[in-house]
Amino acid sequence: MKKILNRLKNRFLTKLLVWFPALKEKAVQNVQSIAFDTIPWKKVEKPLSESRLALITTAGVHLKTQEPFDMVDSSGDPSFREIPSDSGIEDLMITHDYFDHKDADTDINIVYPSERLRELVEEGKIGSLSSSFYGFMGHITDHHVTTLLEETGPDVARRLKKDEVDVAFVAPG
Amino acid sequence: MGLIQRVLEEEGIATVGISVERKFTEEVRPPRTMFLRWPYGHAVGEPGNVEQQRFIVKKALELLETMQTPGEIVAPPYRWRRVDYLDDSKT
Numbered sequence: 001m002k003k004i005l006n007r008l009k010n011r012f013l014t015k016l017l018v019w020f021p022a023l024k025e026k027a028v029q030n031v032q033s034i035a036f037d038t039i040p041w042k043k044v045e046k047p048l049s050e051s052r053l054a055l056i057t058t059a060g061v062h063l064k065t066q067e068p069f070d071m072v073d074s075s076g077d078p079s080f081r082e083i084p085s086d087s088g089i090e091d092l093m094i095t096h097d098y099f100d101h102k103d104a105d106t107d108i109n110i111v112y113p114s115e116r117l118r119e120l121v122e123e124g125k126i127g128s129l130s131s132s133f134y135g136f137m138g139h140i141t142d143h144h145v146t147t148l149l150e151e152t153g154p155d156v157a158r159r160l161k162k163d164e165v166d167v168a169f170v171a172p173g
Numbered sequence: 174m175g176l177i178q179r180v181l182e183e184e185g186i187a188t189v190g191i192s193v194e195r196k197f198t199e200e201v202r203p204p205r206t207m208f209l210r211w212p213y214g215h216a217v218g219e220p221g222n223v224e225q226q227r228f229i230v231k232k233a234l235e236l237l238e239t240m241q242t243p244g245e246i247v248a249p250p251y252r253w254r255r256v257d258y259l260d261d262s263k264t
Contacts, residue, residue, distance in 0.1 A: 014213065017213060018212050024194075024212070024213070028194060033201055034176070034200065034201060035201070038202075040179050041182065042182050042185050042186060042188075042204075043187070048238055056181075059216075100213065103219070104214050104215075106220045109217060109226050110219065110220055111214060111217065113230050116223070120230065125231065140176075148176055156181070157181050161184065165186055167186065168187070170188055170189070170190040171190070172194075173214055
C-alpha cells in the first residue's frame with residue numbers, strides 16, 4: 001500500500017512540474033548529481049551522412065513485451081532494454097514515474113524520435129541506424145549510478161561497437 | 174543521461190544529447206549538449222508536430238559535425254509549443 005501511495009505521489013509531482021514550470025528549477029536546486037572535472041571527447045571523423053547512428057533514451061521507453069523498469073526502488077533502475085531500431089511505435093511504451101509522459105504516450109517521438117530518424121536516413125542525412133536502440137530510465141541515484149557507469153553503460157557501449165556504430169543521440173525524459 | 178554520454182564517449186562513440194535540465198548537465202559535463210528550456214517529457218517537442226520534431230533532431234545531430242569544444246552547451250531559444258517550424262530539410 002505504501003509503495004502504491006509513493007508511486008502516486010511521484011506521478012502527482014510530475015504533473016505539478018508541467019502545470020508550474022518555474023517549480024522545475026526550484027525542484028532541482030538541492031538535488032546533487034555527480035560532478036566531474038574531465039570531459040570525455042571522441043572526435044567525429046565522418047559526416048553524419050556516412051555515419052551509423054544509435055538512439056539512446058533515458059525516458060523509460062521499452063517494448064510492450066519487455067519487463068517494465070523498476071519503479072519501486074527509490075534509487076531508480078540502472079538496467080536497459082534493447083529495442084530493435086525498426087520497431088513500430090505502437091509496440092513501445094513508457095515506464096517512468098518521474099516525468100509526466102501523458103503527451104509522449106500519444107506520440108512517443110517527442111522523447112524517442114525513431115520515426116524522425118528513419119526519415120532522415122531515407123533523405124540521406126544520416127548514413128544508417130544501428131540495429132538496436134537502447135532504453136534506460138533516467139532518475140538513477142545512489143549506488144545505481146555506479147552500476148550504470150561500470151556495468152550497464154559499458155555493456156551498451158560494447159553492443160554498439162559490435163554493431164559498428166559511430167555516433168549516438170541521447171535524449172531524455 | 175549525461176552519464177550515459179560519458180560512458181559511450183569514453184568507449185569511442187561520439188555522442189550528442191538534448192538536456193532539459195541545465196544544472197545537471199553542467200555538473201555531469203557530457204561532451205556535446207543542446208539545452209532546451211522545455212518541460213520534462215518533451216525533449217523533442219509537441220506530440221504530432223512532425224516538422225518541429227524533425228527540426229529539433231536535425232539541429233541536435235548537426236552538433237556532432239560542428240561542435241569543437243568539449244563540454245559545450247548550446248542553448249538555442251526555440252519555444253516548445255504552438256510554433257510552426259520551417260522544414261528546412263530541402264535546403
